[in-house]
Amino acid sequence: MTDIPQTVPDIVRQMAEHMATTVPQAAALGFRLVSVEPGRGSISAPWREDLVGDPDTDVIAGGVVTSLLDHTCGLACAAAAGTEPFSTATLDLRIDYMRPAAPRAGVTAAAHCYKVTRTIAFVRAEAWDVDNSDLIATAQGAFVVNRPNT
């Protein structure tokens, strides 16, 4: 079963919501779940003083955006699972930074897992600070799918 289902089963939704916010790194960055749909997920990360990457501008660190994009891609993979949830590990992730986020602005990411095979999930993601038509970063990743009992 490798097709992305039409709906997100409850068990998958619960697992996705859990991983979006309670994984230690996600909790440490204050991630908030925005939405989960079949093969799609969205998470936001608030601006915080201790997460600044450039003290001259107070812009949030690229590393936070990296974690957010990676995590949101993982969420989209989880949301692409059918009735049998699986976990994923990042194989590769490419991120393009179009511009820095606005000073003291948080970041929201949305990811789309558009194909899952037995072993690999393919994902695209975008991140923005204020307006989702004015992106700060885009990402493309491949994730290894770890299915139970295989």
Next chain:
Amino acid sequence: MSDPAEQLEAFLQRVPYVRFLGMRAELSGDEMTAILPAAPHLVGNTFLQALHGGVIGAFLEMTALAQLSVTQGSAKVHKTIDVTIEYLRPGRPLTTYARADLRKVGRRVANVHVEAWQEARDQPIAFLRGHFLLSDPK
């Protein structure tokens, strides 16, 4: 402020996110080794006790930026244009090390490769290739 050790210390002290990660660095001449001690808030998978993939990517990116600040002698933080992170092994809850190789530093753009490992240098856990926009061209 052109002493590499001072330059590095200034970079590590100035960037709040470096302190959030708990990242340190050691310098041998102009070659830097970045060090990321394991910490509970860096974990991405409690079941496997694996470091978060984003943390590994962020650590590699900060290593590239720190090495650029040492070599370029600028207190300003350079801007990331793009990064590609390749994951080879799970990051275990151990100290992670990274070294950056400045493959080309042009007038405006630098191409940097970074390698991360834990217990054995010949068993890398991740690589990063990236382009960085130099904020203070020489």
